[in-house]
Amino acid sequence: MDSDSGMGGTLLAERYEVGELLGEGGSAQVYRALDRQLDRSVAIKIVHPHLPPSDRERFSREIRTLARLSHPGIVTVYDLGEQAGRIYFTMPLLSGGPITALGPLEDDPLQLGRFLTAATFVARALHHVHAAGLIHRDLTPGNILLDGTGDDGGGMPRIMDFGLVALTEYSRHLTRSGVTLGTPQYMAPEQARGVGVSHSSDLYALGAVLYRVACGSPPFVGDSDQSVLYQHVYDAPPDPRELNPAIPDGLAQVLLGLLSKKPQGRPVSGEALAQQFEQARRDAWESGSRSQYRGGRGRSGEQPGGPLSPERLKPVWSAALPGEITWPSAVTGQDGLLAVGTRRGHLMLVSSSGAVQHSLTAGDEVTAPAAFQGRSVLYGAMDGVLRRSTLDGRVMWSHKTRAEITGAPTRWGHLVLATSRDGHLHAVNAQSGELEWAYRAAGPIAASPVIWGGAALIADEEGWVHAADAQSGAQLWRVQLQTVHATPALARLGRGQAALLIPTWPGEVHALHLQMQGGHAQPNPQEPLLWTYDLEDEIWAAPAVSGETVILAGWGGRVRAVTLRGGDDLWNRQLTGRITASPVISGQYVYVATEAGELHVLSLSTGQNVWRIHEPVGVQATPLVSGGGLYVAFMDGTLKAYLPIDERNA
Template identity: 45%
Template sequence: MAEVWLASDLRMDRRVAVKILHAHIHPSERQRFFREVKALSQLSHPGVVQVYDLGEEEGRTYFVMELVEGGSYDRLGPFEDGMEGLRLLAASARVLEALDHLHARGVIHRDLTPRNILVTSEGQPKVMDFGLAYLIQESRHLTRTGITVGTPEYMAPEQAKGLSLTPQADLYSFGAVLYRTLTGKPPFEGENDQSVLYQHVYEPPRPPQSLNPAVPQEVAELVIALLHKNPSERPAGAKVVHAALEEALRAYREHLSATPRAGASRSGHYPSGPARPERLELAGSFDLAGQVAWPGELVAHEGRLWVGAGQGLARFDLTDGSVHRQRLGDEVSAPPVVTPSRVYVAAWDGRLTALSLSGKPMLSFPTRAEITAAPLVAELVYLPGRDGFLYALDAGGTLRWGFQAGSELSATPTLYRGLLFVAAESGWLFALDPVSGHLRYKVETGPVHTAIPARGGLLFIPTWAGELHAFDPLMREVRWTYDLEGELWGAPAVDEQQVYVASWAGRLYALRQDSGDEVWSLEVGKVTGALSVAHGVLYLGTEEGRVLGVEAKSGRLLFEASGLGPIQAPPLPYRGALYVATLAGKLYWFA
């Protein structure tokens, strides 16, 4: 129908996209071209590609559009539990805002696909390609019953049958786009278009979590609601879906803070924290009545903090400043994990306990040796033990499967790119199927004692010997290696472009994720705990009792508190404040 050129607007000094209609096309296609311009000209929204001009030159009709660079919407996926997943969900909410804008102005897109939703480098999605759009009030003139147009993989059942359409057709298509982006596969596949369209009309889609166990339950349920066969049983409109997704986003942000290392990808990148770290001041300190030793870690959920302290679990309530302690059978040596209804905590005696949020015991599972790593809680609960086994339990505590690694497991598993990664002290990294526990492959890395963060398609493997390996888990190859010249006790942290790591040698490094090149480094002292990053600021504690806030981009020191005593747990940025637990069992609060 047309060709699109990259062009320079000399008057406005900007780059634009110019869509030029082919000279010899059918009159109906020319009408479709002008319909696209008409539809776009009525829209003014940051989530819709903007039209600047319409004209004709040498018999060729063209219009000038906003240039969008950054790739198609599905490049945000598949969903990974961490800040990558948060970015995907936030972009999805903005797409729904754009759809609400379209539908409120009587425009139905009719061809929503991943390629028709571009995402800028800043993460703003832009709906484009309105060649099949029509105005609701003119539908009699612009469509005919029995004509099927659109892209089969994302087409609503009523559209596949050539029936008249409502905005619910766009909601179905976006549900299919979201399904593809979350899981990596469209809801239906077939040998030809007719097979795919038949499934859209008659077959139920597979649950998204069956393809990607990292997809949150609330999001999976929303996608299935969008893919209902009957338009009247889908959500009432884009505004309703947007509200539901915003609530899922709120809950998801809490989930990241409630999970050690901020989600199953262990990035250490938190969604909330101090906006102005240079203004932080000590707001209070509290006695946790027990040591907080490596590899302990603070987690937070809905205004409460949890941490293992001595032989018990301490809970700090931010609303009234009260501290509640619950004694367990032995020293709590692993970070707790908090879900909307439970707290999972493992102890030195080898027992995993699940408590209600009020402290009532709900589950108890014994292993044969100490546990020093947090469980991974997803569809199953994955528990690594120093007896060399990875246990996969259901919500009731029944063992679904077990994997024997052959040596102690002292690091929390990482769930990434559809695989479950488990590191053993023998020096092997195992990639398992998270549903069956079957071994996909294993690689020799050297002993690993701490969590493995992942982002941008790479695992960043911190070895006890002090080497950091950037490993591609799908290609099964090491991209680069960096020698820290000191033992790595704590997990690195990663953000959009860099990985941050500090060893026992006392120096903090910022490295480029793609190459391993050093961006900056800073002398900080001996670091035992993992690193945390939030709002572009890196936080760490040292054995010398210092808490530091460092600008992640430049390495500039923004905040420092000293004299707290040895710190072996990573600081937790949460809701505009910074929380630090010391080895002596003191909780410090900076706001």
């Protein structure tokens, strides 16, 4: 081996064909290689020539450490060898890139779910490291790689690069010697000060890594390493929601807890951290997909927690509410509480057992979908007033606009966004209700806003699709298509790519290709439209999307499934009644209600009817699928619950 040149083209141990250089550190290089014996690609880490004995020992310690650990979240050692005085070992070739590929977080429940799944997984892997009596000491995005098994190029994370790992006793020796090792952007305060490291120091580093993934930047930046280290020791980290309002409250609290200056303020173990992430995931699903109209700010129409056996659905209870419930209303829910507005000027809060809890009054019809916000609810009315009230009916604030509120109120950071009939998108302060900005569209707006990539996306009845900066209200761009009444839906295509599915009233659905550019969503200049699909029917129902399948429903009663990336037909089904309520996807099923009183559950993959019931009154409000049940608001003001009941126990 030539110590003065790269290793590409070298054959090690008559077995490994060394290929391209993947990375290089102070003690070693990492190459792609082909294992001739097993005919598979591997990564091979080769120590630099002429390293002093201390560095060679550290490299050897990394190999021995990895060999001791057996966990799916930790990179394993395949083989160990030495040639021409240079130690090497082989390990899996991880193709998903660093963990930063999972972020920054956008307004997409599925992306958030992947992030929290990965965060939980790596927390448990770190717990395994600590249970073995080890401390990593240098967790960075480059040391937590994805295995490439995921849909978007990334997969599950694996911890690697144990070159600085130390046994507990050795770690104490280094601390007494005043040695500070690690990467400044991810270093715990006690490690930066050289006063001792512990398992908690690794948890802090993991918090800094995940903060960067979620926000797009680390908690502290500076002109020098010393500046960054000073901030770790003395400065409070910025609230991650200030950098990225798409981060849910529960996740923000976990990240800030990990970055506590004092070790005792952090989770007690990796397992405890994993449980916090699991709780944050449950909270995020609840607040994002059920408490907001159509599955959160992306309006995907996908709701988790549907019945496992929808063919066993039976009507369980009904509640008579004051006034009709008509388009574009919807049933929303949170923590066992349902919300639906009526045309008699009430927002009704009903328990999941059917008992009316509270009637929140308004000055006019409440047809816009309501949104829960913690222990409060946001709702607008035809009198143009947007309200935030506690769940027992106390009005926290009200904001008066000049026309009826038509779209679902939407929380974005410290703002609440809502559309009005006179063509405005209003942004008011979530705490005070004071107007912070208003964006003027080209015509009346019936659809709810969609938020992605820092942009508020709205479609008006003059046929324009607008993008406004969600923080300032400044116009980013607009394109003209056709009249839109129904709310668009957003589908994520991959990192920094999305499709905005725009249903137009004349019957065409356009898939507008968006990409992140300059910190905001922009139409893809090379391919602004992925496809256009003509339903040949009026559209009042919003699309629903799950994975690679898009569900479209025309007013005439035909439901179609098409592919996300090409708009190609998958299946179609003709129902009897007109469709005004938007379809909902949960698991492998599509839930559809019609104005003729039909309730259908269709297979997402085939369109086959799994369950059907015909009620005497029609439906125009979007149903809610939640907590294993189906909740439907009928036009006459009746709210009904359908739950899976075993007939033998009925």
